[in-house]
Amino acid sequence: MSPKKNPYFGVGLPYIDPSDFKGKIIVIEGTDGVGRSTQIEALKKWIEMKGFGVITTGWTRSPLMGKAIDEAKSGHTLNVNTFSLLYAADFADRMEHEIIPALRSGFIVLADRYIYTAFARSIVRGADRQWLRRVFSFALEPDAVFYMKINIEDLIPRVINVERLQRRYREGKHGEGLDYYESGMDLRIGEDFYDSFVEYQKVILREFDKMTREFHFHVIDSSRSFEEINHELRQGIAPFLEEDEPTKKNSSD
Amino acid sequence: MTSLLDRDHPYPGRLIIVEGIDGSGKSTQLGLLQKWLLNSKYRVFFTEWNSSALVNETIKRGKKKNLLTPTTFSLLHATDFADRLAHLILPPLKSGMIVCADRYAYTAFARDVIRGVHPEWVRSLYGFAVKPNIGFYFKVPIEVSLKRILNGRIELKFHEAGMDLGLSNDPRESFRLFQTRVLEEYDRIATEFGLTVIDATLSIRRQQKIIREIVKEKLLDYVPTPYLQKKENVYVA
Numbered sequence: 001m002s003p004k005k006n007p008y009f010g011v012g013l014p015y016i017d018p019s020d021f022k023g024k025i026i027v028i029e030g031t032d033g034v035g036r037s038t039q040i041e042a043l044k045k046w047i048e049m050k051g052f053g054v055i056t057t058g059w060t061r062s063p064l065m066g067k068a069i070d071e072a073k074s075g076h077t078l079n080v081n082t083f084s085l086l087y088a089a090d091f092a093d094r095m096e097h098e099i100i101p102a103l104r105s106g107f108i109v110l111a112d113r114y115i116y117t118a119f120a121r122s123i124v125r126g127a128d129r130q131w132l133r134r135v136f137s138f139a140l141e142p143d144a145v146f147y148m149k150i151n152i153e154d155l156i157p158r159v160i161n162v163e164r165l166q167r168r169y170r171e172g173k174h175g176e177g178l179d180y181y182e183s184g185m186d187l188r189i190g191e192d193f194y195d196s197f198v199e200y201q202k203v204i205l206r207e208f209d210k211m212t213r214e215f216h217f218h219v220i221d222s223s224r225s226f227e228e229i230n231h232e233l234r235q236g237i238a239p240f241l242e243e244d245e246p247t248k249k250n251s252s253d
Numbered sequence: 254m255t256s257l258l259d260r261d262h263p264y265p266g267r268l269i270i271v272e273g274i275d276g277s278g279k280s281t282q283l284g285l286l287q288k289w290l291l292n293s294k295y296r297v298f299f300t301e302w303n304s305s306a307l308v309n310e311t312i313k314r315g316k317k318k319n320l321l322t323p324t325t326f327s328l329l330h331a332t333d334f335a336d337r338l339a340h341l342i343l344p345p346l347k348s349g350m351i352v353c354a355d356r357y358a359y360t361a362f363a364r365d366v367i368r369g370v371h372p373e374w375v376r377s378l379y380g381f382a383v384k385p386n387i388g389f390y391f392k393v394p395i396e397v398s399l400k401r402i403l404n405g406r407i408e409l410k411f412h413e414a415g416m417d418l419g420l421s422n423d424p425r426e427s428f429r430l431f432q433t434r435v436l437e438e439y440d441r442i443a444t445e446f447g448l449t450v451i452d453a454t455l456s457i458r459r460q461q462k463i464i465r466e467i468v469k470e471k472l473l474d475y476v477p478t479p480y481l482q483k484k485e486n487v488y489v490a
Binding site for chain 2: 010011012013014015063064065067068072077078079081082085086088089092093096097128131134135137138
């Protein structure tokens with residue numbers, strides 16, 4: 001695994017030397033409820049079985065920011081620039097304290113979402129595209145981005161089901177895809193959270209389509225079964241799991 | 254998006270900001286200016302750097318536990334600023350008030366770059382910041398500010414002295430080294446953004462006189478509270 005020349009999207013981190021980054025960043029992107037986490041869990045085991053060190057990293061759960069983001073969201077008074085910068089701070093914390101040390105030690109970093117989620121969510125809320133890209137220009141460019149694509153018709157039954165609805169109503173626990181911000185309730189685009197969720201996800205999916213071209217995502221049709229998706233993801237990831245030595249071994253599923 | 258810091262804002266209010274290193278006397282001067290403005294029957298709103306409730310706790314905790322990197326330090330301060338801009342600066346500006354801000358985006362441009370972030374990057378973070386109508390930069394030699402600070406308090410604060418940069422283990426020496434670099438950045442910034450430089454070694458009263466004259470001049474075309482006036486017009490007609 002050889003280090004890349006400029007591993008950043010833009011200006012990067014001037015105070016960090018990236019020349020000894022040995023690992024790889026593999027990103028799994030996709031909207032809420034598409035099944036990213038389940039896939040990542042399975043992929044982690046698979047990569048570990050092949051003998052590589054793996055760390056997984058998520059979105060908005062950095063030690064520095066985790067609580068602050070939840071508290072900020074519960075206030076419901078976030079302006080879009082504030083919203084974007086909060087996510088940027090959270091991501092920077094994770095990048096510097098989790099991702100970079102892992103890359104230095106030659107780990108495979110499996111990222112459950114990346115800056116693209118921040119782009120989509122912020123742009124839907126009216127942030128300026130160019131501004132956002134500059135804000136996140138400190139980010140490391142991933143080695144590959146697999147976009148778990150799904151259309152709205154296939155997404156709805158995954159997110160809105162009996163168990164989740166009851167939990168949402170009785171316990172006030174909103175769960176993935178149904179919380180205030182993740183269903184775009186702050187945008188006031190629907191009568192209730194269902195309308196809001198549908199409209200919000202449509203715009204998010206459109207934004208992901210645009211980014212697919214801009215950032216060259218590998219598109220994974222995610223309306224299929226877990227096994228089919230997992231198979232394709234493994235095939236896509238396998239070429240990134242190569243040893244330094246010239247002897248290439250066959251990547252097996 | 255080109256930076257809003259490069260063009261005049263369209264709002265009826267006026268934004269006055271002060272910048273300068275710790276101990277330059279900028280807060281004292283802004284306080285006196287505010288009293289004078291209030292006495293002149295203007296509606297004035299005051300806000301200061303790093304004071305929003307949103308990320309205040311996070312910044313404090315991050316500083317205390319040494320969790321902050323140059324990048325997260327910079328992003329958290331930008332978050333604080335974005336929140337205050339949306340809630341405390343824009344609404345009064347839109348309603349025609351005079352907003353006085355103790356430190357503005359330029360503080361980040363000076364400090365964060367010394368901590369190691371890219372100058373272009375930190376400027377782009379604040380691309381949504383409205384341009385102040387008047388920006389005062391209180392220029393003072395390092396020894397003068399150090400003397401003022403030590404006069405008031407016994408110890409220098411960790412980050413104020415730039416102790417996180419590891420320049421020196423002695424807080425006074427660290428302050429001297431850190432703030433010398435901040436001063437260099439400020440000089441660059443003052444030129445880049447057309448800040449009005451005030452000689453902060455002058456007496457408090459002398460500086461205040463200069464400032465009031467400049468503000469008076471700049472407020473000649475200022476029409477306070479157009480919203481209320483407009484409403485009155487409606488009722489009169």
